[in-house]
Amino acid sequence: MSDVSSNTRGERILIVGPSWVGDMVMAQSLLMTLKQRRPGCYLAVLAPGWSLPILERMAEVDEAVALDVGHGEFGWRTRRKVARKLKKRFDRAIVLPRSWKSALVPFLARIPERTGFLGEQRYGLLTERRTLDKAVLDQTVKRFVSLGLPVEEAASGEFAIPSPRLRHDPENLAALRVRLGLSDRPAIGMMPGAEYGPAKQWPLNYFHDLAARLVDRGYAIRVLGGPKDADAGQVICASLEHAHNLCGKTRLADAVDLLADCQQVVTNDSGLMHVAAAVGTRVQAIYGSSTPAYTPPLTDNARIHYLGLDCSPCFQRTCPLGHTNCLKQIGVERLDKAIFTDSA
Template sequence: MAEAVARHPLRGERILVVGPSWVGDMVMAQSLLMTLKARDPGCRIGVVAPAWSRPILERMAEVDEIACLETGHGEFGWRARRALAGQLRGRFDRAIVLPRSWKSALVPLLAGIPRRTGFTGEQRYGLINDRRRLDRAVLDQTVKRFVALGLPAGEAGRGDFTIPRPRLAVDTDNLASLYRTLGLSTRPAIGMMPGAEYGPAKQWPLAYFRELAGRLVAEGFEVRVLGGPKDAAAGETISAGQAQVHNLCGRTRLADAVDLLADCRQVVTNDSGLMHVAAAVGTRIQAIYGSSSPRYTPPLTDDAEIHYLGLSCSPCFERRCPLGHTHCLVHMPPERLLEAVLGSSEAVIARG
């Protein structure tokens, strides 16, 4: 945890944000942090978050302090929550709790933070004392819901507020080091993110990624397949036997992915956490949506092309296709994505 700083009379409010547990959601949470800083430049923001998210939070200029909550996936973690609350006690004026779970509201309560804002959910009476009703029709995107919790209730309820775009800092020295250690070329790069932590109903077929990668190499690009250790096999399927296609899944840290994506001309990606990272470093997005909806979790950038078939069964928001065919993805051929990439101005240098 970062060192505590005593409140100065001229400083603004001390705000603790309890962050989400997914990469993409953590990136979108920056829109809330930016809103808080814009309205009170002197405020001090601390974020309670899983340890894995530190590399993302360290790239956000608005974060003054990171409080890592060390609990395993799905664990209640009473001891860890109580210990963290003890370290935070007396140091914050209010808390904003982004997740809607009961346990996520425990740390602010145990830390004695007087004002605790969050949406109603899981019988959190008493834990949340500034309770907001979630109007799904008005707050129809995840990022809107995050930002709304940082606004006065009346303003948030109208839904017509500004949503700042996330912007992650890039470490150029780290990028130069990655070029050497990973054996990357000087070709213009296209990133590919074949993973989707939520489930296979969000994943474009690996055979399509592989075909697209080969055709992009033929057009003069280098392809970087990015993801975590769980995506290593998928990356191997895409890259095996293909020169200039680098399987970096599991070979890079989350902070490395930020820098590598910033260096790509474009990315071809499922609706995933790394899609939001790419948007937050200004890279052009070719975003593929299957079971999820581009209306609910769009990449927060104007430089994106959405690929979504909008079938009668879409979006189902299921982890696996309920009908067993995933037509929302398999009916989107590699040629469509190839044309989209090559039709962009970012492709001109590679082609000639």
């Protein structure tokens, strides 16, 4: 790989993006690094169609290319079709996922330089295969950024990590306020979901009790998430005025604007946590089976709630000990006090 400080004006780079909301937000740190280090470069991101609204909010993205392949589906025909459209358009590809199939489109598109980490026997698909030192590159975002740096610098682990910054749309927010009938009170966002599993989810009755306290103090509550979180949102908002269950009622781009309008958010370690961090909102981040050492909110405007029990982090979907004390012992009073202190 050539030195990124050299004159690479006009270089066209394809980034093969990840498949999770949080990871896609963290990938912006790589895009920001490339724009800083390679003035004039053209950045395209190949990613699942659902992620395009997030990519549209990133100033560094010159082009977003949808790769709509179902989860667990190989999608040979789709990948080949997309690759044909990308042929002769790019000088370099950076492949963020470590799977074999994620490296296939750049290979089929005959992009001359293709960089990624070793994984799933990708020897013929990548021209530059890097070894992942998990002790040095101990965070997901570090791994992403390192792939845009010279090998020596990347291997040191000593490099800047720009914080993601998503644009928000005031006009869309104004329309959402009307359409969703939102309260004029200052808002606190709550994100009870976590795609990985219940071992990352603070108890719903804790969310509800905290929401009741906040409503009594003059706040409105906005519960955000996907359609699968709608029942959780109903539990949190039950019998509370000024509490809005927005799960499944908004697009991903809407969530960006609604979170930017919140004074603070209370959230599990989830994709929407990273969105909230990227729009500059104060984040109260709750960690259970995962650890803030690996996937922290990439902002200085966050407070971490993590107990670090002897059994933590286990990285399991469900608690292997059956008690989920790593979450249950983070009490409502702790979060209420943190919000009150941080809003003073």
